[in-house]
Amino acid sequence: xxxxxxxxxxxxxIGLGVLDMEKDEIRDLMLGSIKIGYRHFDCAADYQNxxxxxxxxxxxxxxxxxxxxxxxxxxxxxxxxxxxVIEACKxxxxxxxxxxxxxYLIHFPVATKHTGVGTTASALDDxxxxxxxxxxxxxxxxxxxxxxxxxxxxxxxxxxxxDIFLTRDCLAYSxxxxxxxxxxxxxxFQRDSLVKFCQKHGICVTAHTPLGGAVANTEWFGxxxxxxxxxxxxxxxxxxxxxxxxxxRWGIQRNTVLIPKSTKVKRLEENFQVFDFKLADEDMALIxxxxxxxxxxxxxxxxGINPFA
Numbered sequence: 001x002x003x004x005x006x007x008x009x010x011x012x013x014i015g016l017g018v019l020d021m022e023k024d025e026i027r028d029l030m031l032g033s034i035k036i037g038y039r040h041f042d043c044a045a046d047y048q049n050x051x052x053x054x055x056x057x058x059x060x061x062x063x064x065x066x067x068x069x070x071x072x073x074x075x076x077x078x079x080x081x082x083x084x085v086i087e088a089c090k091x092x093x094x095x096x097x098x099x100x101x102x103x104y105l106i107h108f109p110v111a112t113k114h115t116g117v118g119t120t121a122s123a124l125d126d127x128x129x130x131x132x133x134x135x136x137x138x139x140x141x142x143x144x145x146x147x148x149x150x151x152x153x154x155x156x157x158x159x160x161x162x163d164i165f166l167t168r169d170c171l172a173y174s175x176x177x178x179x180x181x182x183x184x185x186x187x188x189f190q191r192d193s194l195v196k197f198c199q200k201h202g203i204c205v206t207a208h209t210p211l212g213g214a215v216a217n218t219e220w221f222g223x224x225x226x227x228x229x230x231x232x233x234x235x236x237x238x239x240x241x242x243x244x245x246x247x248x249r250w251g252i253q254r255n256t257v258l259i260p261k262s263t264k265v266k267r268l269e270e271n272f273q274v275f276d277f278k279l280a281d282e283d284m285a286l287i288x289x290x291x292x293x294x295x296x297x298x299x300x301x302x303x304g305i306n307p308f309a
Contacts, residue, residue, distance in 0.1 A: 001275055003257055005179040006202040007156040009102065012072055013252055014272055015040030017208065017261035023052045025263060030056035033268050034066050042182075042208075042259040043096075044076035044107055045088065046120040050095035058097045074103040076160060077145075078120040082111035082136045085144035089153055091118040104145065104154040105182055108161050108299075110307055111136040122303060130303035138166070139173045146176045158182065160208075163308075164197050171201055182206040185256065187247060187287050188226045188294040199255060206257040211244055213296045223296040231290050235283055248274045250287050 002010040016038050021029060026049060030041070043053055057073070060066050073096065081088035089104060095118075113131035115121035123131040148154040158180030159170055170178050181198050185191045185207045198205050212226040226232060227243045236243045244260070248271060251258045260271045279287075300306045 001252070003204050003255070005156050005204055006177055007179045009155050009179075010072075011103070011156075011180070011204065011206075011257055012038075012040035013257050014038070014248070014274065015042050015072070015074070015206075015257065015259040016268070017042045017259040018049060018053060019044070019047050019261055021047075021049055021261075021263060023049055026052040027056045027059070029263060029268075031060055031065065032265055034060050036265075036269055036272055038268070038272065039066070039070055040072040040074070040257075040259070042074045042206075044105075045078045045081070045092055045118060046076065046107060048120065050075065050092055054096040054098070068098075072102045073098060074105065075101060076105045076107035077141075079108050079110050079112040080115045080119070080121060080123070081117055082106075082133065082141045083114060084117050085141060086148065086151075086153075087117045089148050093153065100152060101154045103156045103158060103180060104148060105158045105160045105180065106138075106141060106145065106162075108307065109138055109159070109166050111138075111141065124304060128304040130305050130307075132305075138170070142170060142174055146174070149176050156180065158203075161307075164194050167194075167198060167201075167203065171203075178203055180204045180206050180257075182208050182259075184209045184295060184297045185251075186210055186212040186226055186296075187229065187232065187250065187290055188212055188224070188292045189296065190288065190291040192288075192291075195254065195256065204257060205255075206259060207251050208259055209297055210251050210256075210258040210260050211247055223294065223298075226290075229290055231286060235279070235286070238283075239277055239279070241277065242270055245270055245274050246279070249277065249279055250284065253279055253284060 001013040075092045111133040113123040145157045156179040158178045160182040
C-alpha cells in the first residue's frame with residue numbers, strides 16, 4: 001500500500017524508522033526488513049548512522065535483494081545546516097551511497113548555529129540554551145530545498161515538526177509545494193486539526209513516533225505509552241491483533257504514512273502485517289476519544305528551550 005505524493009511519486013504507507021539503531025546492528029536489520037517487505041526507510045543526518053545504512057542498502061541492491069527504484073529513502077536536513085542545504089544533502093547522499101533521495105525533509109523549523117556540514121551538533125550558549133540563528137529564514141531554507149529538486153538530487157521535498165501556521169506559510173511562499181509534513185502523532189497525540197489541514201492542502205502526513213515512542217520515550221521523557229491503554233488492549237483482543245497493530249491500522253485509516261521503529265525481527269514482521277484487516281468506524285471513533293494531547297518527543301530536554309512554545 002502506498003500514497004501518491006503531490007510530486008507524483010508513490011510513498012509506501014509503512015516504513016522503518018532508523019533512529020537510535022546501533023551501527024553494528026543496522027546491516028542485519030536492514031537486510032532482514034527488506035526480506036520482510038519493507039521498502040521505505042526513514043533516516044536523518046542527526047541520527048548519525050547514514051553511512052552504515054548506506055552500506056546495507058548498497059549490499060541489498062548489489063546482491064539483487066531489491067532494486068534501487070523499489071526503495072523509498074528519506075533523510076533530513078539538520079538545524080545547523082539551514083544555511084548549507086545543498087552541501088548537507090550531498091553529504092547525506094554520499095554517506096547513503098545514493099544518486100538521489102526520494103524525500104528530503106527540513107527536520108525542524110529552526111536554524112541554529114552552524115557547526116560543520118553533517119556534524120549535526122546542537123550548539124548551546126553559556127546558559128545551556130540552543131544557539132538559534134536569526135539570520136536565516138525558513139523561506140530561504142526552502143528555496144535551497146527547491147533547488148535540490150531542480151538539480152535532480154531529490155525527488156520530493158517536505159517539512160517536519162511544522163505546525164499549521166508554519167505549514168501555511170510554506171504553502172504560501174513555495175514554488176515546489178511540500179509533499180510531506182512529518183509530525184509526532186499517535187492515539188495520545190492525535191492532532192486532527194493539523195492532519196486535516198495538511199491533507200486538505202495536498203500534503204501527506206507521516207507519523208513519526210506512531211506508537212507513542214514506547215519504552216524509549218518513557219525512559220527519556222517520562223511519558224506514558226498508549227500501548228498500555230485499556231481501550232487499545234480491548235480492541236487488540238477484539239481483532240486478535242497486537243496493540244501496536246491496532247494503532248498502526250488506525251494510522252493507516254487516517255491516511256497517514258507510518259514509520260515505526262523496532263530492532264526485533266518479530267515486531268518488524270508484526271508492524272508490517274496491518275493490511276489484511278480494517279477497524280470498524282465505531283472503533284475508529286473509540287480511539288479518537290482517548291486523545292490526551294500528550295506530546296512525547298520533547299527536545300527541550302536537550303536544547304534548554306521549548307521549540308513548541
